[in-house]
Amino acid sequence: xxxxxxxxxxxxxxxxxxIVLRAPKKDVEVCCGGxxxxxxxxxxxxxxxxxxxxxxxxxxxxxxxxxxxELEFLCTRAGAGELTVDGxxxxxxxxxPLPPSD
Amino acid sequence: MNLMMLLEMATSHxxxxxxxxxxxxxLTYLEMYGRAGAGASYLxxxxxxxxxxxxxxxxxxxxxxxxxAGAGIPFWPLNYRLADDQILSLVDTDERVLVxxxxxxxxxxxxxHHDVISVDQWLELTAGGTPPAEWPSDPDLVAVLLNTSGxxxxxxxxxLRHRHxxxxxxxxxxxxxxxxxxxxxxxxxxxxxxxxxxxxTNIFAGRRIVYLDAFAPGAWLETVRRERVTHAMVVPxxxxxxxxxLDGTPANVPSLRxxxxxxxxxxxxxxxxxxxxxxxxxxxxxxxxxETSSTIAILSPEDHRSALHSDDEAVRARLASAxxxxxxxxxxxxxADGLLxxxxxxxxxxxxxxxxxxxxxxxxxxxxxxxxxxxxxxAHFDSAQFLFIEGRADDTIIRGGENIAPAEIExxxxxxxxxxxxxxxxxxxxxxxxxxVAFVVLREGADADTEEIRSFVxxxxxxxxxxxxxxxxxHLPYTDTGKLIRRVLTAEL
Numbered sequence: 001x002x003x004x005x006x007x008x009x010x011x012x013x014x015x016x017x018x019i020v021l022r023a024p025k026k027d028v029e030v031c032c033g034g035x036x037x038x039x040x041x042x043x044x045x046x047x048x049x050x051x052x053x054x055x056x057x058x059x060x061x062x063x064x065x066x067x068x069x070e071l072e073f074l075c076t077r078a079g080a081g082e083l084t085v086d087g088x089x090x091x092x093x094x095x096x097p098l099p100p101s102d
Numbered sequence: 103m104n105l106m107m108l109l110e111m112a113t114s115h116x117x118x119x120x121x122x123x124x125x126x127x128x129l130t131y132l133e134m135y136g137r138a139g140a141g142a143s144y145l146x147x148x149x150x151x152x153x154x155x156x157x158x159x160x161x162x163x164x165x166x167x168x169x170x171a172g173a174g175i176p177f178w179p180l181n182y183r184l185a186d187d188q189i190l191s192l193v194d195t196d197e198r199v200l201v202x203x204x205x206x207x208x209x210x211x212x213x214x215h216h217d218v219i220s221v222d223q224w225l226e227l228t229a230g231g232t233p234p235a236e237w238p239s240d241p242d243l244v245a246v247l248l249n250t251s252g253x254x255x256x257x258x259x260x261x262l263r264h265r266h267x268x269x270x271x272x273x274x275x276x277x278x279x280x281x282x283x284x285x286x287x288x289x290x291x292x293x294x295x296x297x298x299x300x301x302x303t304n305i306f307a308g309r310r311i312v313y314l315d316a317f318a319p320g321a322w323l324e325t326v327r328r329e330r331v332t333h334a335m336v337v338p339x340x341x342x343x344x345x346x347x348l349d350g351t352p353a354n355v356p357s358l359r360x361x362x363x364x365x366x367x368x369x370x371x372x373x374x375x376x377x378x379x380x381x382x383x384x385x386x387x388x389x390x391x392x393e394t395s396s397t398i399a400i401l402s403p404e405d406h407r408s409a410l411h412s413d414d415e416a417v418r419a420r421l422a423s424a425x426x427x428x429x430x431x432x433x434x435x436x437x438a439d440g441l442l443x444x445x446x447x448x449x450x451x452x453x454x455x456x457x458x459x460x461x462x463x464x465x466x467x468x469x470x471x472x473x474x475x476x477x478x479x480x481a482h483f484d485s486a487q488f489l490f491i492e493g494r495a496d497d498t499i500i501r502g503g504e505n506i507a508p509a510e511i512e513x514x515x516x517x518x519x520x521x522x523x524x525x526x527x528x529x530x531x532x533x534x535x536x537x538x539v540a541f542v543v544l545r546e547g548a549d550a551d552t553e554e555i556r557s558f559v560x561x562x563x564x565x566x567x568x569x570x571x572x573x574x575x576x577h578l579p580y581t582d583t584g585k586l587i588r589r590v591l592t593a594e595l
Contacts, residue, residue, distance in 0.1 A: 006240075061276075074277075095276040102335055
């Protein structure tokens with residue numbers, strides 16, 4: 001699937017979802033828990049308190065990057081299942097917060 | 103990619119945390135998300151194309167920003183301090199615009215526009231709402247329309263899309279990074295870009311927003327103490343008024359960790375006094391434009407301290423800079439001929455990045471073929487990439503072929519003990535092209551001869567930068583967020 005910045009991807013094995021921040025101009029297969037994630041146009045779900053970490057799962061509000069494929073995601077909903085692209089894992093990006101200016 | 107996503111994430115993080123405290127109502131994250139859902143349904147069911155907001159800061163304002171996002175239509179805050187006829191000319195349109203108006207303005211708006219409801223009614227009909235079932239995810243949808251203040255030219259309407267604002271938020275704030283006890287005092291009005299991004303970044307961080315519906319320095323200090331405010335953002339005139347109010351007494355605000363200021367140039371004397379009166383507070387200077395989704399450069403607390411304590415003149419000068427450009431934004435200084443200029447040379451500031459819109463309603467795009475936005479601000483970088491804003495390029499005075507930034511002369515005028523306010527503009531002149539005219543407001547009880555002020559300036563700057571004329575005034579024209587309206591002064595010459 002060719003990804004674009006701003007696209008939502010949802011896991012089919014858990015409630016996890018991500019938004020694309022950066023994507024290469026070529027087809028990639030992104031999986032959560034070993035199963036391909038699906039593009040979602042309209043986001044509909046119930047609010048529940050999110051776990052802040054569960055093993056290899058996705059953590060709400062964290063950024064995930066895969067440098068060689070120039071992919072970057074933001075987790076918009078936590079859930080179980082490791083994030084991979086073409087079989088390779090992502091790294092959790094360190095936060096470099098700016099001093100609060102607002 | 104939609105602003106509603108930011109609220110949904112923050113609500114998931116801690117639904118029962120306080121989100122907004124205001125004069126109208128206080129809301130938790132879950133309550134605000136529910137109201138945003140109800141508001142979005144209301145707007146969508148009635149096919150509105152835009153929702154305008156005419157009123158001061160309030161929880162209703164915060165709800166409306168997200169409700170508009172959920173409905174996929176632009177949120178358009180109007181300056182409620184404008185005269186009725188100016189407001190009416192803005193909303194006199196055939197489009198399906200819903201105007202949410204403060205009680206005092208409802209009748210006036212209804213005289214020319216059918217779709218108006220009061221902010222109180224809006225709060226009633228969104229109360230107890232359920233979170234949105236869905237929202238449009240197209241990142242290109244327009245999120246916010248903002249009228250510029252038009253200090254040098256005719257006001258324009260800036261278009262900010264969801265991708266611009268979300269990029270800014272994700273690039274500058276760590277999700278959920280606020281402590282549950284954190285609170286930010288917001289006194290910039292809702293029709294200012296800082297009022298919009300303030301809401302978004304603080305919600306994303308999980309910080310409670312304390313809205314002040316009108317700014318008064320005494321009330322601001324009292325609110326900071328009573329609400330144990332940890333963060334605050336003010337425009338420079340507000341900072342100057344707070345410093346005046348304190349009158350040399352330390353502020354006594356132990357909870358306040360960060361005070362950020364920005365929106366226009368600040369007199370160095372104001373910052374020095376403020377740093378002294380708020381000894382336990384970190385200061386942040388933010389520079390940006392409406393067209394760039396606000397902040398593109400930051401002078402950090404560390405930069406303030408280095409500048410304050412350095413023996414090096416160049417480092418001390420950075421207290422008057424806009425700091426360094428934030429990650430995700432690229433900056434260039436270009437000459438009038440489009441040449442890239444090195445550090446130390448002044449020219450026009452051009453910007454590029456995901457948060458940079460540069461788009462206006464009904465106006466051709468000013469972006470160049472590579473996506474660079476001309477800010478019309480004259481600026482230079484120093485050798486350590488600190489950005490110095492010299493003022494609007496349109497304000498530059500060309501006297502006898504020499505480019506002169508009014509700000510440089512204004513800074514010197516303000517060093518004169520009798521001068522409280524100063525504005526320098528160019529006047530048309532047959533011999534020189536332009537001559538330099540300074541308008542000054544003397545400090546209360548001060549007395550000074552204009553010739554004496556001229557020679558004071560001549561002692562610090564070259565003769566060619568000394569005002570040819572100095573005119574005394576009782577006051578100068580400013581916008582209500584403290585920007586000098588130079589075109590009013592220029593028109594008089």
